[in-house]
Amino acid sequence: MLGQASLPRWLTEMLSTYDQVLSELFWFVVGLVGVYLVGQLLVIPIVTRIVDARNRNNPTIESATRTYLRVVLAAFATLTGVVAAGYGSLLSDSAVIIAALTFALGIAGQQVFGSLISGTFLVADPDFNVGDWIEWGNGEGTIEAIHFRVTRVRTPDNGTIAVPNTELTNGPLRRPFGRDRFRITEQIYVAYYEDTERALMELRQTAQDGEAVLDDPAPETRVLNLGENAITLQAEFWVADPMDADIVTVRSDFRRRVKRRFDEEGITLAPPSAQLLSGEISVTEEPSELTGDD
Template sequence: MSESDLSKFFEWALGGFNAIAFDLVVALVLLVVGWMVSNWVGRLVRRVATRSTRIDPTIVPIAHSVAVWSIRVVVLVAVLARLGVQTASIIAVLGAAGLAIGLALQGTLQNIAAGIMLLALRPLRAGESVSVAGKADGTVDEVGLFLTRFKQSDGTFITLPNSLIWGSPIVNFSRHDTRRAEIQVLVPYGEDIDLALSELRKMVDTHELALKDPEPLVMVSGYRDNAMLVTVRAWAAASNWFELQNDMNRQAQRVLKAAGIELPPSRPRC
């Protein structure tokens, strides 16, 4: 090999190296900048969604994840294209791999589908008090694509797969502004039942937390071996339900005793 040929070879190699180095630098810059932009957009989406009163807090984590990873996927494709990789073939391979992974992770996909349905139909939202039959009772903390987290009344957190929630009856205690409180009282046979009904009606009519509309209801709802079963129902604002329920339970016995009505002895449940 002549000196001229050797010189041309080095020039060619150096040019190729410079081109590769340039592409690597550009790809690295694209990756770093793209990642930073995705994080910034994610924070922006979360901040705007959190401040808006028209956006359900439940969808904020999902919107954040979608915004971040949409940008990152585009950045990764651009980086691969800059490095000379045939992105069309990669997308085809990823599609085939996605199908295989999807078949292997059917349970996970069920959770994602259930999460989308929970977010679309919104039977529960962040901050609402709900009961998922036999699974959890508490306040919804966050609904994600895979899992939903609840804060229970004892302060513990429980996390359930979305498919489990979607397939169970959901009782939502916070969806409406009002909620009905109900207690039952036993009045022995031989006591003045009309007086008992009247005194219990006065109790709910004068209670500051009991709403006038719908009208409270006091009625004989059944019979036991030694007493009549009286049911007292009154509506309250959802935020006042627990206090009204507790007050009615405490006051009913005191009101009836003050009216001279003897109540049957209570028996502890075993």
């Protein structure tokens, strides 16, 4: 009868060591994946549905809720995995490790945390919402989504840029179409020999003829400047729902109507910079002195 063969001691110790590591890794994965799946499949949909019910037609709150819930869920799932792997007591008992981790995260993630806090302030701002047109620094566009680090903006040429939240909170931010109406200002130039009052009347009537132009407040016209070569007239009129109206098209239609109407009325627009001269020119011939031998 053959005796039972035993494994070498070094191999047994190595397997024992790896067995502990694999066991800790297994429980870490189980804890992390389990919590993440529960949160992703149950918690986030339920909380998002509740937030949507309380904030209807507010995509800003809806998008921000999903983003921040995912961040919290990922952090909580990781912490659960660490505890499941048996390192919970290490985190609770070792103040030095916690302080070191806090310091390292503070240095490495300073910009990220700053953007996160800035994103929170942007979400809480009632005048900053998805779908709004904004202007900042050298950029402009429509807000598409607000994330915990950046805000995604669609540019006028249909491009998409990711703007750091800190850039939007640290500098001036303009919302030209943030109200229920928007004022459009246009300037034209007429010749000095034209009837200014008649030109103002025709300009006002042209503004009133626009389909998108509001009757109240009524369009206004005024003489803005007396230039070297022309008189500057200014027209101001209002349009409703600036987010729905195509402001560029409204401006273009107004300019076309002005050109057509002034041509029909015989009013000269934007004369050339060259001056018109009038008067007489005379040429006086002076006798020349001839030199030479007689």
